[in-house]
Amino acid sequence: MEKESIADLLKYGEHITLECKKAEGSLPKSLWETYSAFANTVGGTILLGIEENPKAKDISQRFCIGTIKNPDQLLKDFWNTVNSEKVSSNVLVSTDVSIVQYEGQNIIRIDVPQASYHQRPVYINGNPLKGSFKRNHEGDYHCTEEEVKSMLRDASDTGNDGGLLDGYTMDDIDPETLKAYRIEYELHNPDHVWNGIDNKSFLRNLGGYTVDRITGKEGLTTAGLLMFGSGLAVRERFENIRMDYLDESNLTPGIRWNDRLTYDGMWENNLYNFIKRAMPKLVKDIRRPFHLSGMSRVDDTPVHKAIREAVINLVIHADYHITGVLKIVKRDDGFLFSNPGNLKLSVSSIYEGGNSRARNPHIQTMLRMIGMGDNIGSGFPTILNAWNEENWRKPDLSENTELHVVELKLWTLSLMPQECTEYLHRLMGKQYDRLPPDDQIILCTTYLEREITNARIQILLNMHSTDVGKHLYELVQQRMLLVSPNGRWTTYHLNEDYKTQPEQIKLCDMAPSQPKLIDTDQLIYEYICENGFITTQQVISITRITTKAGASIALNRLIKKELVKQKRNGRHIYYVKA
Incomplete structure (x- = not known):
């Protein structure tokens, strides 16, 4: 390049x-x-x-x-x-x-x-x-x-989840969790030799239990305790970590969430249980088109697979040695997955796929053995492909290197929803229509996501940072975007008080000189300009006129001045700009 x-x-x-x-x-x-x-x-x-x-x-x-x-x-x-x-x-x-x-x-x-x-x-x-x-x-x-x-x-390829945890033994494993996992393991691997061994040997083979060959010490690993530990043991050893699921979809006024899964004493707080409880809640409203494989119905759609991959990525890439929250949020416009830590690979290489450097490879293996997780390096492309098939906005993967948080936002919105284009057209008029497609996408993204950064647009448009900077610079110059500087980091938001600048107006945009109007007629005319049409009943509601006859007289004055014309839709009569 x-x-x-x-x-x-x-x-x-x-x-x-x-x-x-x-x-x-x-x-x-x-x-x-x-x-x-x-x-x-x-x-x-x-x-x-x-x-x-x-x-x-x-x-x-x-x-x-x-x-x-x-x-x-x-x-x-x-x-x-x-x-x-x-x-x-x-x-x-x-x-x-x-x-x-x-x-x-x-x-x-x-x-x-x-x-x-x-x-x-x-x-x-x-x-x-x-x-x-x-x-x-x-x-x-x-x-x-x-x-x-x-x-x-x-820096090590061995990962962060295989180390021995002093003082944590098989007594700290929740029996019901491990039993549920082993049943699922056997369903996916019916002929596997590990199905017949005891729990300690089973965990040791999976990387959940280890023996120090030099000192002879043995016990659970980070992976073993986090995946299968009793809630108390997990909270005691990893008091810096919390697991949280929130359903913020379909909220009514005064309600913060409709459903929540957190540390409330009602379940054993380990990763296996968190995944198994959160997944059904995440996908319960996603449509499942009727599809047969042989004589069996297939309910696992690409979107279901993508959401499952997002949950797996959350778990296997989190840094459990720092303070943070494994957070999943379900919203009307999509999903948010957030985990503590920073990305080991660059954002661009993750979008390209083919690379996988899990921070917790033993947990990754445990999940893959029960069918959770695609081949190495294909997880994120699975998400991208599913979202692309639905024509939804490109998933937004970002990291905050100061707060040490990675976020993945999966929008269930199209790239240019009608609501967005209609709003921007009302706000900016013909100036918006004249913009190049990339600039329109940038403005629409800003409207939907409330603010944008150069990095977000790079991913969305597959564009170099400096080229994105040119687009953002021009939109700021036209006062369509406003800059929110934060030292050397810049975010942009929509100028909701936008007014067309004199230098932007073209001759074809200029309306012919308007005759002077009395206050009532001016109010009616401005209402039509703003809303596209008006009825006699609406004239009564916005003016001091009290009868339909009076409203018709006012509208006829505007018709005579060639500012308004009458239109009919069946029995309904309304008035628009001439």
Whole structure:
């Protein structure tokens, strides 16, 4: 892919992934903090030789182009340092760093990719606890000790759920949960040799129980306790984690939810029970078209499979070592799945499919053995394909790297619902109709989702960040979108007080000069302009006129001035603009 120009980056780029630094005679010390921050977050571009004034809103005043006197030497110094012990890992290739010309000056451009989960944390000065940085809306910040530990855990392919939990034994397993699982296991694997072994051996084979070969200690693993443990044992060991299902669909005024599944003492709070109780609630209103496979009815539609995959992803990718909530919300316009942790892979690679790096591979195996979970790397494409078949909005996968939360929103709405286009047409008139299709989709998405980000539109339109930035910039210039700045992070929302600007009006839009009207006639005419038509009864309701005869007289005055005309639909008479 061709790189964006410096001009486009400065004008349209997302500032959370762009850092400008003054560099006249040497590399700035803060360069390495930004390098670490970009590598540990989502990547970004560093421009050496440009100074930024973040408070300036005017693009011409925001950036000051400096002079790099010895760019070749700085480039050599950079490569020497990035390959030294100063930095824990070099994530760059030669084409990521270059000297470019901008406004007659030499600029050093460094495109830092997101480091792989094997390489993270990328740190400086030989100390991961003190030298690891991440990026947020304020800029570069020191990673907390918990963030560093989380990245170190995630760097291993063995996962986070196979470790021995000291003091937790088979006595902490809920017998009824394990019994239910084993029945389901045997139904899916009727001839499997594990069906005949005892519970401890069964769990050990699944990764739910382990023995330390050096110390001889044995007991439940994280996977074993979370999946099959008694509610009390799970809550005691993982007091930082909560499971929550909410049904917020079809709400009446004053009601916060119609159904809830949470820690209420009515069920053993483990993952297996949470999944088995939440799934029927999620899919009970989804239509099941009549379909036969042989002589048996098939009730498992692509949408049912997609929702099941979303629940599985929630469970197998959650970070159970940090504080958070496994949350599922059912709404009128779709579903929300939220889990603690950050993504091990980039959002774009997850949408592409074919990759799977579960944080909890033993839990993943336990679920796959009872038919829950497709082949490795195919889970998210299953969701995308099902939603595409229904012509629903593209699923929205996002992460909040500050709150350490991953969210998946599955909208059960079309890309351009009629309600949305009608509202935008009423709000913006012909200006909306003249917009390119991509801009109309951006506005419609903003209306439906209340706010948007550059990242959301990238996924929705399969477009590069800077190209999205151009569209957003133009919509802001036309005052159709309003900017909600939050440091270096920007969100956009719809301008619900939009008024067409004089420079946007074309000659064909201008109405002929209107004769001066008395107040009553003006009120009637404005009502027709706003609503498209009016009846004599409606004239009575909005004016001081009290009879249909009086309403007809007022309407006839407007007809004589060629502002209104009468129309008939069967026996019904109404009036519209002439």
